[in-house]
Amino acid sequence: MSPKPTLDTVAKAAGVSKATVSQVMRGTGRISDATRKKVLAAAKALHYVPDERAASMRSGRLREVGMIIHHISNPFNAEVISGVSDRLEQEGYLVSVLDSQDDPERQKRNLEAFIKSSRAGLLWVPAAETTDDTEQLLKTHRIPTVTFLRSSGIEGLDHVGIKNRDATRKATRYLADLGHRHIAFFGGDANADVRNERIEGYTSILDEMHLGPPIVWEAPDDKMSGMDAMFALTAAHPEVTALVCNGDVVALGACHALQRQGKVPGRDVSVIGFDNIQDAYVSTPPLSTLAVHPYQLGQKLAQTLLARLEQPDAPASTTLVTAELISRESTGPAMA
Amino acid sequence: MSPKPTLDTVAKAAGVSKATVSQVMRGTGRISDATRKKVLAAAKALHYVPDERAASMRSGRLREVGMIIHHISNPFNAEVISGVSDRLEQEGYLVSVLDSQDDPERQKRNLEAFIKSSRAGLLWVPAAETTDDTEQLLKTHRIPTVTFLRSSGIEGLDHVGIKNRDATRKATRYLADLGHRHIAFFGGDANADVRNERIEGYTSILDEMHLGPPIVWEAPDDKMSGMDAMFALTAAHPEVTALVCNGDVVALGACHALQRQGKVPGRDVSVIGFDNIQDAYVSTPPLSTLAVHPYQLGQKLAQTLLARLEQPDAPASTTLVTAELISRESTGPAMA
DNA sequence: ACTTCTAGGTAAAACGATATATCTATATGC
DNA sequence: GCATATAGATATATCGTTTTACCTAGAAGT
Numbered sequence: 237m238s239p240k241p242t243l244d245t246v247a248k249a250a251g252v253s254k255a256t257v258s259q260v261m262r263g264t265g266r267i268s269d270a271t272r273k274k275v276l277a278a279a280k281a282l283h284y285v286p287d288e289r290a291a292s293m294r295s296g297r298l299r300e301v302g303m304i305i306h307h308i309s310n311p312f313n314a315e316v317i318s319g320v321s322d323r324l325e326q327e328g329y330l331v332s333v334l335d336s337q338d339d340p341e342r343q344k345r346n347l348e349a350f351i352k353s354s355r356a357g358l359l360w361v362p363a364a365e366t367t368d369d370t371e372q373l374l375k376t377h378r379i380p381t382v383t384f385l386r387s388s389g390i391e392g393l394d395h396v397g398i399k400n401r402d403a404t405r406k407a408t409r410y411l412a413d414l415g416h417r418h419i420a421f422f423g424g425d426a427n428a429d430v431r432n433e434r435i436e437g438y439t440s441i442l443d444e445m446h447l448g449p450p451i452v453w454e455a456p457d458d459k460m461s462g463m464d465a466m467f468a469l470t471a472a473h474p475e476v477t478a479l480v481c482n483g484d485v486v487a488l489g490a491c492h493a494l495q496r497q498g499k500v501p502g503r504d505v506s507v508i509g510f511d512n513i514q515d516a517y518v519s520t521p522p523l524s525t526l527a528v529h530p531y532q533l534g535q536k537l538a539q540t541l542l543a544r545l546e547q548p549d550a551p552a553s554t555t556l557v558t559a560e561l562i563s564r565e566s567t568g569p570a571m572a
Numbered sequence: 573m574s575p576k577p578t579l580d581t582v583a584k585a586a587g588v589s590k591a592t593v594s595q596v597m598r599g600t601g602r603i604s605d606a607t608r609k610k611v612l613a614a615a616k617a618l619h620y621v622p623d624e625r626a627a628s629m630r631s632g633r634l635r636e637v638g639m640i641i642h643h644i645s646n647p648f649n650a651e652v653i654s655g656v657s658d659r660l661e662q663e664g665y666l667v668s669v670l671d672s673q674d675d676p677e678r679q680k681r682n683l684e685a686f687i688k689s690s691r692a693g694l695l696w697v698p699a700a701e702t703t704d705d706t707e708q709l710l711k712t713h714r715i716p717t718v719t720f721l722r723s724s725g726i727e728g729l730d731h732v733g734i735k736n737r738d739a740t741r742k743a744t745r746y747l748a749d750l751g752h753r754h755i756a757f758f759g760g761d762a763n764a765d766v767r768n769e770r771i772e773g774y775t776s777i778l779d780e781m782h783l784g785p786p787i788v789w790e791a792p793d794d795k796m797s798g799m800d801a802m803f804a805l806t807a808a809h810p811e812v813t814a815l816v817c818n819g820d821v822v823a824l825g826a827c828h829a830l831q832r833q834g835k836v837p838g839r840d841v842s843v844i845g846f847d848n849i850q851d852a853y854v855s856t857p858p859l860s861t862l863a864v865h866p867y868q869l870g871q872k873l874a875q876t877l878l879a880r881l882e883q884p885d886a887p888a889s890t891t892l893v894t895a896e897l898i899s900r901e902s903t904g905p906a907m908a
Numbered sequence: 909a910c911t912t913c914t915a916g917g918t919a920a921a922a923c924g925a926t927a928t929a930t931c932t933a934t935a936t937g938c
Numbered sequence: 939g940c941a942t943a944t945a946g947a948t949a950t951a952t953c954g955t956t957t958t959a960c961c962t963a964g965a966a967g968t
Contacts, residue, residue: 242924253948258926268946283712288688289625290925293953300689308653308669314645317671330685332668333644335653349666352624353636376619459854492856515851518795520828578954589918594956604916626955629923 241282250278261286298356300330301541304346305361306386308335311513312530313361316384319534320359327542329356338363344370351377357541362388364428380544384537386430392552394544396537400430403526403559404437407480407508410561412445415570416478416506420451420469422490423462424482431482434510438480451476455486462489463496470497477505477570484509484516484525491519491566506567510559521565528559577618586614597622634692636666637877640682641697642722644671647849648866649697652720655870656695663878665692672699680706687713693877698724700764716880720873722766728888730880732873736766739862739895740773743816743844746897748781751906752814752842756787756805758826759798760818767818770846774816787812791822798825799832806833813841813906820845820852820861827855827902842903846895857901864895 243254250257252271259267260275267275278284292298301324305313321331334350336343343363347370350358357380364386371390374381382394404421411419421438424431439450451473455465466489469476481487487509491501501507502521509516512527536555544550579590586593588607595603596611603611614620628634637660641649657667670686672679679699683706686694693716707726710717718730740757747755757774760767775786787809791801802825805812817823823845827837837843838857845852848863872891880886 243926244924254925255927255948255950256946259947262926266946271947285684285687285713287629287690287924289629289690290923290953292925293623293625293629293955294924294926296926296953302668307650308644309647309650311645314643314671317644318673321671325681330670330689332638332670334666334668335650335657337654345661348621351621353666354623354625377621458850460850463854489854492854495856514794514796518799518825518828520831580954590955591918591920591957592916595917598956602916607916623954626923626953628955629925630954630956632923632956 241284242287246275246279246282246284249282250275292354298354299328300332300355301357301359302350302353302355303331303333303359304336304343304350305333305359306336306338306363308333312511312528315530316534316537319531320538321534323535323538324542336361336363340365340367340370344373347373351379357381357545359384359537359541360388361385364425380541380548382537382540382544384533386428394540394552395554396533396540397554397556398430398528398533399556399558400433401437401440403510403561404434404480405441406559406561407526408438408441409445410563411478411480411506411508411567412441412447414478414506414567417447417570418451418473418475419447419478419480420453420473420476422453422465422469422479422481423455423457423486425456426454434480434482455482455489457483457486459485459489459492462486463493464489466490466493467497478567479505479507481507481509484511484513484523487523487525487566488515488519491521491523501566502568504571506570508561508567512562517564524564524567525562526559527562528557533557577620578623582611582615582618582620585618586611628690634690635664636668636691637693637695638686638689638691639667639669639695640672640679640686641669642672642674642699644669648847648864651866652870652873655867655872656874657870659871659874660878672697674699676701676703676706680709683709687715693717693881695720695873695877696724697721700761716877716884718873718876718880720869722764730876730889730891732869732876732891732893734766734864734869735892735894736769737773737776739846739897740770740816741777742895742897743862744774744777745781746899747814747816747842747844747903748777748783750814750842750903753783753906754787754809754811755783755814755816756789756809756812758789758802758805758815758817759791759793759822761792762790770816770818791818791825793819793822795821795825795828798822799829800825802826802829803833814903815841815843817843817845820847820849820859823859823861823902824851824855827857827859837902838904840907842906844897844903848898853900860900860903861898862895863898864893869893 243257247254247257257275260272317333324331334346336346340363360381360383362383375390384396387395408419421435435452442450453465453469455462479490487507491507494501494505499505509523509525512525516523516525579593583590583593592603593611596608653669660667670682672682676699696717696719698719711726720732723731744755757771771788778786789801789805791798815826823843827843830837830841835841845859845861848861852859852861
């Protein structure tokens with residue numbers, strides 16, 4: 237029944253002033269041991285918890301950062317979140333997550349709510365078709381923002397991403413060294429920047445090793461679609477014996493398709509995924525893939541935001557983390 | 573360079589008082605059309621956005637609710653979140669999510685941060701080993717809370733759950749009707765309430781149909797562990813020909829184990845999962861499962877919280893949604 | 909013409925914290 | 939012994955809103 241205790245409540249109970257209580261709670265060190273104990277006792281007894289809203293309003297220090305990501309259910313993202321939270325919690329920040337579901341409308345609503353609620357900064361995976369007015373929103377409100385995985389059209393934002401070009405170069409060269417001569421790039425959405433970078437890496441190796449024209453095949457990023465797209469690809473290009481994929485999920489879909497055709501991934505057709513999700517190594521056969529450590533990426537992300545908050549006017553930074561090629565059983569030498 | 577615009581900024585620009593601007597922004601309808609237009613124009617020009625913190629402090633109305641869930645990456649949970657958000661956004665609430673990772677320590681930190689930041693209410697999946705002091709925290713601060721999926725030890729909280737007992741009764745009877753005589757319950761953690769309810773349903777059918785003593789087998793909730801546990805189960809109980817599982821993931825793990833043993837799920841051993849995740853119907857063979865519609869569950873959840881916020885002193889409610897049996901190819905008649 | 913009502917607007921207090929300036933003893937310097 | 943530090947506590951202004959009560963004109967009623 238009693239209303240929420242405030243500084244005043246505690247002050248009265250301890251027989252001191254509000255100012256004193258405030259100083260004790262923040263540990264400024266200007267208060268004597270005797271009164272400090274008194275105040276702490278009173279605070280504990282009343283279950284007093286300071287109201288962050290009031291504190292942040294007056295002090296101008298925000299202690300909460302937001303994340304807006306395209307798919308909260310993606311296991312990779314979940315690991316990123318955990319890396320971010322661990323690092324930012326150390327500095328006393330709370331990290332709360334919004335799911336845009338890769339929907340520009342929803343993302344805009346998220347962003348508007350985000351702005352109203354005054355957070356210190358934003359970690360953001362821009363939705364696929366982010367509209368200009370959404371970008372405008374971020375620009376005019378000058379929110380400290382770090383994008384990750386995907387970059388935005390906005391100048392001057394920090395970014396943490398993956399060395400995509402590098403990664404697919406590694407994967408493609410690996411397949412070529414195994415003797416494959418007809419390698420396709422499989423999966424993803426045509427107008428995605430990230431995918432284009434990956435295709436660039438793939439194509440560059442093809443060029444360097446004179447392996448003919450690139451074969452690039454689209455497929456939405458789920459298993460089912462991956463399977464269907466793979467049926468289409470094998471019909472159109474029966475000569476293909478190796479796949480560099482835009483993601484593990486779609487790669488697993490492709491493997492399924494192969495199996496339904498009586499082929500064995502890793503023997504008849506080699507498949508390399510991207511992401512190293514858990515399913516990649518419990519599938520049959522285990523999937524070769526390009527692995528990025530999402531937890532570390534999350535920590536890097538947190539680090540970048542902290543630096544930005546520290547120095548709001550520093551020039552924008554771009555950090556790219558390398559992907560490592562993990563060879564499992566879905567890849568093997570080309571058959572003679 | 574200009575600092576963030578406030579009510580005052582807009583008021584000066586429009587040549588009216590703060591109070592007037594405030595009324596226009598909230599649409600109280602007491603302001604004439606002429607001045608309203610003036611104010612709105614000024615607000616737009618300055619990109620003014622009200623500060624939720626100040627507003628909520630004064631009005632006492634909170635417009636943000638939090639969710640704390642055990643695994644943000646679970647696709648089922650992601651769907652729940654989306655149902656919750658859609659419903660609560662209609663009422664002008666922002667929904668932000670924290671991931672406890674099923675870790676009691678992290679959950680407690682989440683909760684403490686949550687309390688400081690003053691949100692209207694909490695949607696909560698209690699972590700597996702939730703400690704007493706965590707529960708105490710919620711109780712003493714009287715936060716409007718709805719638990720879901722798992723229930724807490726706290727009296728008087730609303731709850732939205734699944735008719736677990738009912739679901740596994742359906743599944744077990746279905747298998748028995750297919751002629752199976754040795755049905756095991758597979759997966760989950762020994763001391764989980766939800767699992768116990770499911771085991772109860774399973775056992776009750778065994779009793780009614782005189783199918784011998786229950787066989788209950790533990791397994792952590794990932795594919796790999798499911799596979800390993802299944803090897804152990806077949807070794808210990810070769811007579812088992814059907815499985816009621818505690819989740820799809822673990823069920824898929826079991827199917828894998830069967831395949832590695834040269835057996836065919838649905839022919840040699842029938843398997844029923846729980847959750848109906850996307851993988852369940854793109855696996856080979858597609859997995860029979862108990863389906864709960866997570867989006868609808870989310871909406872129900874939002875509805876329950878809204879009702880609680882409306883009537884803080886209403887008696888606690890419990891809502892259970894039914895799970896539907898979806899029969900796919902991982903189940904079939906017992907072999908003669 | 910005089911009261912009474914109402915519409916449209918505003919001043920000022922409040923929400924719960926922090927920050928700044930100020931106050932009062934007591935300790936210190938010479 | 940007198941000025942001056944200094945430590946410990948406090949009064950008060952402030953952050954950006956909402957709310958309440960009040961004010962002022964012109965409209966309406968008689």
